[in-house]
Amino acid sequence: MKNIKLYDKEFCLFIGAETIDRAIADMADRMNKDLQDAQPLFLCILNGSFMFSSDLMKQITIPGTQISFVKVASYSGTTSSGEIKELIGLKEEIAGRTVVILEDIIDSGRSMAHLLTYLQEKNPERIVVATLFHKPEAAVCHVPIDYKGIELANDFVVGRGLDYDGLGRNYPDLYILKS
Numbered sequence: 001m002k003n004i005k006l007y008d009k010e011f012c013l014f015i016g017a018e019t020i021d022r023a024i025a026d027m028a029d030r031m032n033k034d035l036q037d038a039q040p041l042f043l044c045i046l047n048g049s050f051m052f053s054s055d056l057m058k059q060i061t062i063p064g065t066q067i068s069f070v071k072v073a074s075y076s077g078t079t080s081s082g083e084i085k086e087l088i089g090l091k092e093e094i095a096g097r098t099v100v101i102l103e104d105i106i107d108s109g110r111s112m113a114h115l116l117t118y119l120q121e122k123n124p125e126r127i128v129v130a131t132l133f134h135k136p137e138a139a140v141c142h143v144p145i146d147y148k149g150i151e152l153a154n155d156f157v158v159g160r161g162l163d164y165d166g167l168g169r170n171y172p173d174l175y176i177l178k179s
């Protein structure tokens, strides 16, 4: 599909599914080599990362691999800081473990910076950051990225797990907002 409409906005096909598949396969190859002995705990950051995590994890062959599905809950109501309150769904003990964060996209880097602070307090052996998409020009908080799929300019995109107000997550290709 060349164009999609979500609510009032038009989006154009931007990056095809095969290109994204290849980037994920490359990432899986590198992880399989680098983390072979790490018995890693992968953290799928919901909602956006559900499709990326599924595609990636099918190609991970590391012994002792675990995956947990977590959601970031922000402060709401009286504060609008957007800061992380807690990570819902993290049942596993992460002290002493290699934790691999799977994010859909790093934009300003704020979400990842908060997540790293939260997880570091739990004394993991190591935190590895993997993101499918990265917008380097949008960086406000500079966070270390160990695995990156595809770099983007500072444009709004949907598809492959990313949404516009709840719509568009299901498309396997990436679409860009029509200007």
Ligand code: IMP
Binding pocket: 048, 103, 104, 105, 106, 107, 108, 109, 110, 111, 112, 155, 156, 157, 158, 162, 163, 164
């Ligand atoms: P950050 O804290 O600014 O890095 O933003 C990260 C979050 O914003 C991501 O996990 C996405 O949910 C959302 N986001 C950032 N850029 C886009 C985009 O282009 N399309 C859809 N969601 C985005």
Ligand code: MG
Binding pocket: 046, 047, 048, 049, 104, 105
């Ligand atoms: Mg997200």
